[in-house]
Amino acid sequence: MAKKRNIIVGQSGGPTSVINSSLAGVYKNAIERGFDKVYGMLHGVQGLLDEQYIDLSTQIHSELDIELLKRTPSAFLGSCRYKLPEIHENREIYEKLFEILNKLDIEAFIYIGGNDSMDTIKKLSDYAIVNGHTQKFLGVPKTIDNDLALTDHTPGFGSAAKYIGASTKEVIRDAEGLTYNKSMITIMEIMGRNAGWLTGATALARQEDCDGPDLIYLPEVPFDLAHFTEKVKDLLKKKASVVIAVSEGIKLEDGRFVCELGISSDYVDAFGHKQLTGTASYLAGYLAAECGCKTRAVELSTLQRSASHMASRVDIDEAFMVGGAAVKAADEGDTGKMVVIDRISDDPYMSATGIYDVHRIANEEKLVPRNWMNKDASYVTEDCIDYVRPLIQGDYQPIMVNGLPRHLVMNKSVVKSAGRRARKKAEE
Amino acid sequence: MAKKRNIIVGQSGGPTSVINSSLAGVYKNAIERGFDKVYGMLHGVQGLLDEQYIDLSTQIHSELDIELLKRTPSAFLGSCRYKLPEIHENREIYEKLFEILNKLDIEAFIYIGGNDSMDTIKKLSDYAIVNGHTQKFLGVPKTIDNDLALTDHTPGFGSAAKYIGASTKEVIRDAEGLTYNKSMITIMEIMGRNAGWLTGATALARQEDCDGPDLIYLPEVPFDLAHFTEKVKDLLKKKASVVIAVSEGIKLEDGRFVCELGISSDYVDAFGHKQLTGTASYLAGYLAAECGCKTRAVELSTLQRSASHMASRVDIDEAFMVGGAAVKAADEGDTGKMVVIDRISDDPYMSATGIYDVHRIANEEKLVPRNWMNKDASYVTEDCIDYVRPLIQGDYQPIMVNGLPRHLVMNKSVVKSAGRRARKKAEE
Numbered sequence: 001m002a003k004k005r006n007i008i009v010g011q012s013g014g015p016t017s018v019i020n021s022s023l024a025g026v027y028k029n030a031i032e033r034g035f036d037k038v039y040g041m042l043h044g045v046q047g048l049l050d051e052q053y054i055d056l057s058t059q060i061h062s063e064l065d066i067e068l069l070k071r072t073p074s075a076f077l078g079s080c081r082y083k084l085p086e087i088h089e090n091r092e093i094y095e096k097l098f099e100i101l102n103k104l105d106i107e108a109f110i111y112i113g114g115n116d117s118m119d120t121i122k123k124l125s126d127y128a129i130v131n132g133h134t135q136k137f138l139g140v141p142k143t144i145d146n147d148l149a150l151t152d153h154t155p156g157f158g159s160a161a162k163y164i165g166a167s168t169k170e171v172i173r174d175a176e177g178l179t180y181n182k183s184m185i186t187i188m189e190i191m192g193r194n195a196g197w198l199t200g201a202t203a204l205a206r207q208e209d210c211d212g213p214d215l216i217y218l219p220e221v222p223f224d225l226a227h228f229t230e231k232v233k234d235l236l237k238k239k240a241s242v243v244i245a246v247s248e249g250i251k252l253e254d255g256r257f258v259c260e261l262g263i264s265s266d267y268v269d270a271f272g273h274k275q276l277t278g279t280a281s282y283l284a285g286y287l288a289a290e291c292g293c294k295t296r297a298v299e300l301s302t303l304q305r306s307a308s309h310m311a312s313r314v315d316i317d318e319a320f321m322v323g324g325a326a327v328k329a330a331d332e333g334d335t336g337k338m339v340v341i342d343r344i345s346d347d348p349y350m351s352a353t354g355i356y357d358v359h360r361i362a363n364e365e366k367l368v369p370r371n372w373m374n375k376d377a378s379y380v381t382e383d384c385i386d387y388v389r390p391l392i393q394g395d396y397q398p399i400m401v402n403g404l405p406r407h408l409v410m411n412k413s414v415v416k417s418a419g420r421r422a423r424k425k426a427e428e
Numbered sequence: 429m430a431k432k433r434n435i436i437v438g439q440s441g442g443p444t445s446v447i448n449s450s451l452a453g454v455y456k457n458a459i460e461r462g463f464d465k466v467y468g469m470l471h472g473v474q475g476l477l478d479e480q481y482i483d484l485s486t487q488i489h490s491e492l493d494i495e496l497l498k499r500t501p502s503a504f505l506g507s508c509r510y511k512l513p514e515i516h517e518n519r520e521i522y523e524k525l526f527e528i529l530n531k532l533d534i535e536a537f538i539y540i541g542g543n544d545s546m547d548t549i550k551k552l553s554d555y556a557i558v559n560g561h562t563q564k565f566l567g568v569p570k571t572i573d574n575d576l577a578l579t580d581h582t583p584g585f586g587s588a589a590k591y592i593g594a595s596t597k598e599v600i601r602d603a604e605g606l607t608y609n610k611s612m613i614t615i616m617e618i619m620g621r622n623a624g625w626l627t628g629a630t631a632l633a634r635q636e637d638c639d640g641p642d643l644i645y646l647p648e649v650p651f652d653l654a655h656f657t658e659k660v661k662d663l664l665k666k667k668a669s670v671v672i673a674v675s676e677g678i679k680l681e682d683g684r685f686v687c688e689l690g691i692s693s694d695y696v697d698a699f700g701h702k703q704l705t706g707t708a709s710y711l712a713g714y715l716a717a718e719c720g721c722k723t724r725a726v727e728l729s730t731l732q733r734s735a736s737h738m739a740s741r742v743d744i745d746e747a748f749m750v751g752g753a754a755v756k757a758a759d760e761g762d763t764g765k766m767v768v769i770d771r772i773s774d775d776p777y778m779s780a781t782g783i784y785d786v787h788r789i790a791n792e793e794k795l796v797p798r799n800w801m802n803k804d805a806s807y808v809t810e811d812c813i814d815y816v817r818p819l820i821q822g823d824y825q826p827i828m829v830n831g832l833p834r835h836l837v838m839n840k841s842v843v844k845s846a847g848r849r850a851r852k853k854a855e856e
Contacts, residue, residue, distance in 0.1 A: 043608040047608060072601070074598075074604065075605035167731055167735070173443075174443050177502035177504075178503075180470075180471040180506060207832065302602050305602065306599065309738060312831065389830065389831065394831070397825070401635065402821075403632070407601060
């Protein structure tokens with residue numbers, strides 16, 4: 001009997017609206033390329049270490065299921081924020097993982113994620129090469145933050161940008177309608193710890209029918225509270241409704257986050273990131289006192305990454321495409337690489353997949369370049385907007401059932417026992 | 429020369445996704461019924477007192493403009509939160525308003541708004557009758573809160589409910605994807621000071637592909653923090669991700685708002701309403717300490733009332749219909765009345781307009797009945813969900829331009845001078 005050719009795929013890090021479109025791309029391409037089984041890790045590498053996985057053929061039964069999966073936000077397989085230790089620190093974990101992969105006859109391991117996930121691909125492929133394992137390890141980019149190096153942009157970013165652009169227009173409209181001869185300041189807080197791509201996307205709202213936000217502050221440049229206040233006061237002389245977009249991660253020259261000025265917080269997540277909240281709230285309170293007018297804070301919060309009802313067609317299609325490209329690369333013998341998106345042309349917009357050594361990518365952050373902001377870093381330039389605009393085009397109309405978008409969800413009867421095993425393990 | 433037959437329309441109170449569909453309904457019906465001019469008050473009665481109005485034919489030029497207007501959130505004409513004084517308190521304001529109406533040959537005055545706006549219709553029609561003025565005054569219901577009496581429901585509610593239902597599903601999906609063997613509690617805060625209709629609408633997320641929120645707390649029933657905590661702890665024994673929907677206005681048995689437990693605030697708006705923020709934030713902090721797990725607060729904020737990209741077709745159509753019905757009623761001689769929506773049939777859902785004396789409506793709040801909540805008031809019943817579900821059906825696909833929904837906005841060149849006048853006045 002010929003050796004089985006199986007493939008396993010996992011999802012990691014913060015969800016996006018289109019991470020499942022990449023999963024659909026992996027599945028469809030793997031089946032077409034003649035892989036025997038497509039396994040899905042439940043909750044990424046962390047779940048795999050608990051032997052939590054499913055055969056995806058128990059979940060995806062039809063072309064309609066593929067279409068639903070492409071429109072389902074968040075990680076269908078479940079995600080994790082688990083960082084593999086360095087190989088020399090804990091060889092046992094690596095041995096255990098490869099034992100599981102060997103048992104399942106895995107030929108290719110595809111991981112859909114951001115910077116931290118590419119670190120996982122790097123370590124696993126390094127370990128495999130050094131120890132003579134034949135599995136191929138490929139990374140599929142995913143992050144709303146668009147902060148991965150070498151790829152023109154990341155799947156997930158376009159849909160988040162589209163949702164943010166549309167929501168910004170709606171917030172501006174709401175504020176305009178409410179302000180007559182009394183001023184009001186609206187502060188929108190957008191996700192993005194270090195990279196301001198999503199905050200910059202609020203500028204998409206500037207169209208024929210909308211002025212867009214009045215000010216946009218990215219985390220790449222130190223935030224000058226005095227200069228900011230001055231600009232807001234100037235704007236209030238000219239217009240009743242002032243709308244400002246700020247990144248959750250803006251910080252002062254001395255390194256303090258603006259959100260820390262209000263409430264001090266020492267909480268950090270597993271990767272050592274500071275947990276941020278309340279930048280807009282802080283500034284709303286501050287400006288209310290400084291400018292003596294009504295202010296309000298609007299946090300777009302988790303909907304930025306999960307509002308698949310407003311996903312971009314370009315983004316869903318590209319997410320699907322990079323999933324497929326990873327399978328193709330693995331099938332052709334590549335390992336330790338990440339699929340990237342290359343922009344072939346701006347107008348008309350065209351893109352293609354490329355592939356890069358993951359050692360060149362992992363743990364590097366791509367930030368908004370300084371020359372894509374205006375002189376005093378209070379707005380993004382046309383170049384920046386032109387870069388983002390093609391990525392928000394087109395729609396996949398949600399498949400509506402009883403008035404709400406339908407998603408594909410895991411058939412729990414298949415994984416129930418596995419779930420119980422994991423719980424038991426966690427309790428031990 | 430025959431006397432001109434003109435009509436004037438205004439918008440008041442908090443915006444909704446479909447308040448402009450009612451405006452479109454007024455405009456189209458008024459033209460069809462042979463009114464000479466359709467004026468729009470800018471920022472409601474408050475703007476009208478400053479002689480701020482426009483001829484709507486300078487703004488709406490085509491059937492496409494009508495379609496865009498139906499899809500434009502927030503008040504196209506601008507809104508206000510202005511409460512007319514009692515007639516005996518300040519007759520001058522009434523004399524001034526009627527002077528303006530007479531000067532413009534106004535035959536009918538249509539006001540689109542909520543409880544406070546119906547109070548305006550009541551006072552103006554009373555004043556007109558007592559003082560022998562012939563203008564007709566008609567109210568068009570509008571509020572996402574669905575708290576108006578006598579109408580089966582209010583335009584604006586269905587679209588807000590649809591957005592909330594879809595967003596709740598996306599938030600639940602996001603939370604599920606992120607929780608593995610560590611628990612997480614998500615608290616969603618929904619608009620609704622006294623009426624829990626919108627918070628109840630989160631239950632729409634319970635469909636074949638989603639469990640819906642685990643707990644739902646409306647402001648109609650006192651909130652028992654100890655009982656709540658107990659229920660959450662029980663849920664955490666059964667599932668990793670717990671999602672709770674709370675109204676911004678939930679309060680304890682002793683009358684204190686839950687949001688007041690965190691930060692004390694004495695700020696009230698022009699109508700004496702307490703300004704609320706942070707119910708979800710407070711509970712997230714409280715549960716993090718009580719349950720020792722990760723918690724997060726998600727406020728849907730102003731997008732609940734302005735997310736026209738996710739509006740319900742039933743809602744947009746009904747909003748249009750009640751606008752037209754008000755014009756018809758005025759044209760036929762009615763005054764001091766509000767158009768209502770009667771539910772003719774549940775399945776298939778059918779509705780028709782009715783009309784009620786505004787004295788029976790103004791300042792009365794319709795709350796969620798106690799028997800539409802479960803025994804311990806921690807969820808809504810199927811009866812409640814069955815009531816809401818027909819109102820979120822169908823879509824008006826946004827008219828997308830360059831990746832974002834296109835809105836109709838005021839041509840400012842027509843109103844520029846008027847705007848300057850108002851600003852000058854405000855400065856005096």
